[in-house]
Amino acid sequence: MNTKLPLNSSSHLVGLSRTIGRFIAKTKANMRLFSAAALTVGAAALAPMAASAQSAILWGPATTISGSADVTNSGTAVYAYAGAATTNNGVAFTAVSGTTWGHVSLSGGGFxxxxxxxxxxxxxxxxxxxxxxxxxxASGAYGGDATGVVTLNGLNPGEQYLVQIWLNDSRNNATTEQRTETIAGTSVTLKYNSTGVAGGVGQYAVGIFAATSTNETFLLSPNPTTGSGQLNAISVRDVGSAIKTWVGTSGTSWGTATDWNPASAPTIPGDSVLFDAASTANLATV
Known part of the structure; x- marks a missing residue:
């Protein structure tokens, strides 16, 4: 029996560059399309991945620090670390020091x-x-001009996570305005001091990914001109299952959130798609 993918017109999967194609199902039983089989959704392409491969983190823009409301509180807290115990926007940070922050390890020359x-x-x-x-x-891990490695541990495969990081250097320092650091993944560059003057503040970014293992790693690369890697704080939150079941109740558009359960289209790196027996009533031909 040929089972059709629920895609409709050119409006689906905006920004994705590869055609998915057809797959064959022998029964109407649940078909889990994990990374090794098919449909691993990336920011720029759909391609099979090894089940053990980590998905890239899809980073949002660099945003200048402005107040406690910066701290995202979506989903459920997994862990959050900073130089002192504090709570902002309902998110509790645990005090850390050194390069092992609870479930987060910092390594490489950048730390x-x-x-x-x-x-x-x-x-x-x-x-x-x-x-x-x-x-x-106010506090943070630092190092030289080599790339730093940040490893998030204690994750549950199949869950989606938000990760938020902060960079800040408000000191009266001649190189403050030039210091930047680039996050690997869907690359974004953060400034340590957005105005380049004493008392200026840095920036933060929020990324999202689907865990394919119990850990996720990303890289921080400092500007080689001014050197010095840095990370001031980090927060990780669980925002639900990365497995999206097609229901098609609102039509046949892949990108419509209400066509999925949970109500979120599978557009995050590492998302997996599930077609079950109930899905077959609402399929469209590729």
Whole structure:
């Protein structure tokens, strides 16, 4: 029996460059299309992946630090770490130091030490932030101009996660305005100090990915001109299952959230698609 993929017109999967094609199902039983079999959704392509391969993190834009509401509280807390214990926007951060932060390990030349409260400044924008939020960005791990490796541990395969990281250096330092760091994945570059003056603040970014194993790794590459890798704080949150079941109740458009259960189209790297017996009533030909 040929089972058809629920795709409709050129509007589906905007930005994806590969055609999926047809697969054969021997029964109407549940068909789990995990990474090794088919349909691993990436930011730029659909391609099979080995089941053990990590999915890329889809990063949002670099955003300048402005207040405690910056801290995303979507989903359920997994862990969050900063230089001091603090709570912002309902997210509780555990105090850490060194290069092992609970379930997060920092390695590579970009991380060799830790500076407690070294990136604060008694003035400028930094001084206008709440005391609770300054605790998130005042301290951090640092290193040389080599790439730093961040490993998130304790994940559940098949779940989607948000990861939020902060970079900040508010000191009165001649190289502050030039210091940047690029996150691998769907690459985004963060500034350590968005205005380049004493008391200026840095930036944060939020990424999303589907866990394919119990850990996920990403790279931080400092600007080689000014050197010095850095990470001030990190938060990881579980935002639900990465397995999306096609229901097709709103039509046959792949990108319509309500055509899926849970109500979110599979557009995140590592997402998996499930067609079950109930799906067959609402399929469209590729």
């Amino acid at each position: 060799s030490g830790y500076a407690g409260n070294a990136f604060a400044f008694n003035g400028g924008t930094f001084a206008t932030l709440s005391n609770a939020y300054t605790k998130v960005i």
